[in-house]
Amino acid sequence: MRDLDHLEAQSVYILREAFRTVPRLGLLWSIGKDSNVMIWLAKKAFLGRIPFPVVHLDTGKEFPETYAFRDRYTVEWDLDLIADACPPIEAVDPTLPPASRLAARKTLGVRQAIDRYAFQGVVAGIRRDEQSTRAKERVFSPRGEAGRWDFKDQPAEFWDHFNIAVPPGTHLRIHPLLHWTEVDIWRYTQREEIPVVPLYFARDGKRYRSLGEEGITSPIDSEATTIEDIIAELEATRTAERAGRAMDHESEDAFERLRTEGYL
Amino acid sequence: MNPRDPARQPPLPIVIVGHVDHGKSTLVGRLLHETGSLPDGRVEQIRADSRKRGMPFEWSFVMDALQVERDQGITVDTTQIWFSTAKRRYVIIDAPGHKEFLKNMVTGAAAAEAAVLVIDAQQGISEQTRRHAFLLHLLGISRVAIAVNKLDLVDYGEERFAAVEAGIRHYLDGLGIAPTAVIPVSARHGENIATAGGRTPWYAGPTVIEALDAFPDRAAPADQPLRFPVQDLYKFDERRLIVGRIAGGRLKVGDTLRFLPGGGEARIASIESWNRDTPQISAAAGQSVALTLDDEIFVERGHVAVHPDRPATATHAVTARLFWLAADTLTAGSRLSLRIGTADYEVAVEAIHRVIDSQDLGQAEADRIERNGVADVVLRSRAKMVVDAFAESPASGRGVLVRGHRIVGGCIIQGPAEVTTKENRNLTAVAHAVGGEERTRAYGHAAGVLWLTGLSGSGKSTLAMALERQLFDRGYGVYVLDGDNMRGGLCRDLGFSDGDRAENIRRVAETARLFVDAGFVVISAFISPSREDRNRAREIIGPGFNEVYVKAGLDVCEGRDPKGLYAKARAGEIASFTGISAPYEEPLVPDLTVDTADLSIHQSLARLTHYVENRFGRETALGATG
Numbered sequence: 001m002r003d004l005d006h007l008e009a010q011s012v013y014i015l016r017e018a019f020r021t022v023p024r025l026g027l028l029w030s031i032g033k034d035s036n037v038m039i040w041l042a043k044k045a046f047l048g049r050i051p052f053p054v055v056h057l058d059t060g061k062e063f064p065e066t067y068a069f070r071d072r073y074t075v076e077w078d079l080d081l082i083a084d085a086c087p088p089i090e091a092v093d094p095t096l097p098p099a100s101r102l103a104a105r106k107t108l109g110v111r112q113a114i115d116r117y118a119f120q121g122v123v124a125g126i127r128r129d130e131q132s133t134r135a136k137e138r139v140f141s142p143r144g145e146a147g148r149w150d151f152k153d154q155p156a157e158f159w160d161h162f163n164i165a166v167p168p169g170t171h172l173r174i175h176p177l178l179h180w181t182e183v184d185i186w187r188y189t190q191r192e193e194i195p196v197v198p199l200y201f202a203r204d205g206k207r208y209r210s211l212g213e214e215g216i217t218s219p220i221d222s223e224a225t226t227i228e229d230i231i232a233e234l235e236a237t238r239t240a241e242r243a244g245r246a247m248d249h250e251s252e253d254a255f256e257r258l259r260t261e262g263y264l
Numbered sequence: 265m266n267p268r269d270p271a272r273q274p275p276l277p278i279v280i281v282g283h284v285d286h287g288k289s290t291l292v293g294r295l296l297h298e299t300g301s302l303p304d305g306r307v308e309q310i311r312a313d314s315r316k317r318g319m320p321f322e323w324s325f326v327m328d329a330l331q332v333e334r335d336q337g338i339t340v341d342t343t344q345i346w347f348s349t350a351k352r353r354y355v356i357i358d359a360p361g362h363k364e365f366l367k368n369m370v371t372g373a374a375a376a377e378a379a380v381l382v383i384d385a386q387q388g389i390s391e392q393t394r395r396h397a398f399l400l401h402l403l404g405i406s407r408v409a410i411a412v413n414k415l416d417l418v419d420y421g422e423e424r425f426a427a428v429e430a431g432i433r434h435y436l437d438g439l440g441i442a443p444t445a446v447i448p449v450s451a452r453h454g455e456n457i458a459t460a461g462g463r464t465p466w467y468a469g470p471t472v473i474e475a476l477d478a479f480p481d482r483a484a485p486a487d488q489p490l491r492f493p494v495q496d497l498y499k500f501d502e503r504r505l506i507v508g509r510i511a512g513g514r515l516k517v518g519d520t521l522r523f524l525p526g527g528g529e530a531r532i533a534s535i536e537s538w539n540r541d542t543p544q545i546s547a548a549a550g551q552s553v554a555l556t557l558d559d560e561i562f563v564e565r566g567h568v569a570v571h572p573d574r575p576a577t578a579t580h581a582v583t584a585r586l587f588w589l590a591a592d593t594l595t596a597g598s599r600l601s602l603r604i605g606t607a608d609y610e611v612a613v614e615a616i617h618r619v620i621d622s623q624d625l626g627q628a629e630a631d632r633i634e635r636n637g638v639a640d641v642v643l644r645s646r647a648k649m650v651v652d653a654f655a656e657s658p659a660s661g662r663g664v665l666v667r668g669h670r671i672v673g674g675c676i677i678q679g680p681a682e683v684t685t686k687e688n689r690n691l692t693a694v695a696h697a698v699g700g701e702e703r704t705r706a707y708g709h710a711a712g713v714l715w716l717t718g719l720s721g722s723g724k725s726t727l728a729m730a731l732e733r734q735l736f737d738r739g740y741g742v743y744v745l746d747g748d749n750m751r752g753g754l755c756r757d758l759g760f761s762d763g764d765r766a767e768n769i770r771r772v773a774e775t776a777r778l779f780v781d782a783g784f785v786v787i788s789a790f791i792s793p794s795r796e797d798r799n800r801a802r803e804i805i806g807p808g809f810n811e812v813y814v815k816a817g818l819d820v821c822e823g824r825d826p827k828g829l830y831a832k833a834r835a836g837e838i839a840s841f842t843g844i845s846a847p848y849e850e851p852l853v854p855d856l857t858v859d860t861a862d863l864s865i866h867q868s869l870a871r872l873t874h875y876v877e878n879r880f881g882r883e884t885a886l887g888a889t890g
Contacts, residue, residue, distance in 0.1 A: 001548070001551070002271055002273065003273055003274040008552075010552075016507055016552070019496070020565065044538050045552070046498070047498070047505065155367070156367035156370055156674075157371050157671065159663075159674070161663075161671060163671055191270070192539075
């Protein structure tokens with residue numbers, strides 16, 4: 001079995017397991033390359049149409065290209081889109097560093113969506129290789145009250161058997177892309193011809209490797225104008241994928257604090 | 265190797281295990297460094313972090329990313345990291361070694377196909393070394409290399425190495441594991457990781473990387489017998505799709521599948537997919553597929569499709585080697601769920617044959633299994649379990665133990681259990697002193713169930729009550745199960761959600777089965793709108809089940825509306841009312857259809873009575889049994 005087929009089959013299995021065992025699901029769509037792949041996999045899992053809502057946590061601060069992409073593919077992909085505005089910055093823990101505060105609006109956005117739509121499961125496109133705290137994740141990750149992640153006491157998860165308990169006041173995070181790498185995502189995007197926001201491709205010697213909000217995401221130096229170029233660039237690079245995401249670097253534990261509080 | 269190569273294979277998952285202080289994380293940090301897999305700046309960053317804490321530089325900080333780990337000096341959970349050698353790609357799982365984190369270790373190690381066991385040359389083989397090696401055996405991982413680490417602390421002494429090597433080989437031999445290599449290593453100084461640094465001239469074997477590259481490729485489960493655990497059934501459009509991932513073997517369009525434990529057979533009509541240019545005609549182990557069948561036989565999640573010539577075993581009891589991860593003790597008689605593939609079986613620990621000591625591999629009789637303990641047990645299920653012996657088909661020969669939806673243990677299936685031991689006898693069903701045939705003779709009729717299904721207002725209750733009277737007057741032992749006597753008592757805790765409705769029907773079916781055992785003719789009168797639920801009732805009750813479709817169109821039923829329910833449902837006062845806001849699935853091949861829109865009550869009743877006389881009456885019953 002080829003490696004992309006292997007990854008696809010595993011993700012499809014996870015998505016179908018979530019749909020079967022978790023009553024109310026929402027799939028988080030950041031409009032980035034990873035969650036586009038996740039939507040594609042969900043369309044494969046459910047033979048064309050995703051049978052649960054797709055949620056965009058809208059901070060109002062995405063790039064214009066991102067919004068244009070969202071609006072176009074919501075229609076083309078026949079998505080049941082929820083795009084509520086995230087709570088304002090004033091609602092965020094003021095002790096966090098500035099960029100992390102902006103990011104934490106999405107944490108509040110997830111909680112808001114869970115309260116509003118009574119989701120018991122939130123499907124998110126995080127990957128183990130992105131960031132070292134994400135490497136600790138489970139495929140089915142139980143979240144306590146207010147969405148907190150207790151990484152010190154996670155249940156056992158093996159042989160593709162997942163924990164599906166959702167006590168009142170809690171929810172599950174489901175991570176169908178946990179086992180993928182950044183290069184896998186691009187190779188699959190290329191093979192399947194999945195559309196992406198054009199900001200990933202170089203313009204005037206710069207491109208975005210990871211897409212966040214305007215203002216807290218910086219582009220990298222790059223000449224990559226095709227997916228082929230991007231894959232070649234990633235093979236050569238030794239820089240971390242999220243180097244352009246400001247909140248990861250504000251202090252040693254800023255990102256871990258974000259994640260413990262329920263950030264993606 | 266090239267990521268642009270479309271034929272690239274998945275990475276080989278390996279796990280690094282061993283005692284908490286024996287240097288696993290250091291070894292992993294070193295492996296990443298030696299294979300050029302660390303991002304630029306990571307080593308400098310760790311150097312700076314270490315200095316800030318007043319600690320010497322630690323390779324293990326590469327892996328120990330979380331702050332709490334750095335503070336406590338322990339890895340909290342598994343992490344996965346990718347690296348490549350000239351030969352192939354690996355995904356490396358660093359499983360934590362501290363005793364209280366065993367469940368995390370299982371989580372990591374279970375995904376591995378091969379392992380490196382790290383032993384401190386100075387400390388030697390510890391309790392945890394043995395425990396971890398034992399766990400590899402439990403998880404079925406037999407490809408193992410040994411890194412005898414910290415050789416710098418014993419001055420690269422050959423004698424010390426030889427002593428550790430002899431000890432671990434002896435222990436592994438008791439588990440049936442032959443290590444592929446035992447390597448003298450200093451992870452801190454990079455000795456024998458990628459290259460021999462010249463400090464161990466007395467050693468001629470492979471380096472750690474050479475030993476990894478020498479592991480054979482992944483096993484190919486595609487060559488095993490077909491095992492296709494049904495994950496779910498979809499009906500998004502006119503197609504009924506049976507979805508799941510093939511655990512072993514291969515299948516193709518036109519194959520006859522047998523669905524265990526029921527045994528129903530049908531052929532694969534198509535393999536459906538989205539966004540493919542050419543239709544898929546075959547699939548193999550590892551692939552997630554969606555099948556359609558040429559016949560609408562009863563299939564549900566947990567069934568396992570096999571080829572009829574290579575079936576799995578369907579059994580009520582298995583012997584298994586079990587490992588227990590929960591804090592409390594597991595005793596004989598404990599009840600749990602056993603999850604194999606996509607099936608959940610309610611099981612009881614029928615017997616604990618022996619508890620196995622991971623230290624000396626000694627076996628002892630015991631009546632309880634403590635946390636992190638291992639034992640050979642018998643697990644008994646009321647429903648038939650579909651299993652294989654692990655040795656023959658790993659994916660269908662292992663399972664997890666679940667309590668309150670949490671995974672609390674795992675087990676490797678050794679095979680079906682024989683019901684011969686003394687402790688088993690108490691728990692197996694006691695044979696009744698009076699047999700079914702005797703009852704038939706004494707009562708003058710056979711037993712069975714008339715399962716009336718149809719919309720609200722179709723006439724089920726009216727017919728059921730009239731039929732009960734008529735049959736009773738003719739000398740039948742007969743009883744009606746309906747909403748009044750079931751919902752008011754046995755099913756008092758159930759509502760009207762899909763799940764509760766399904767459970768209600770299950771309880772009705774189980775109750776009906778008891779009446780059948782007692783020799784009665786049972787008339788059940790429930791809407792029972794779900795085909796799947798009725799099929800489950802058929803499975804519970806067995807051959808005595810007779811599906812009777814009490815048929816009347818929605819307009820007719822709504823016109824009758826004897827309880828005013830349709831009016832309320834139309835007004836939105838009743839959620840999910842069958843026919844209005846919830847579907848009714850007509851029986852596909854009912855044993856009898858009574859069309860109450862066309863027939864009068866009298867005519868309908870005559871038809872039912874005639875059916876009962878033919879099916880259960882004295883002549884048929886005694887003719888059949890005599």
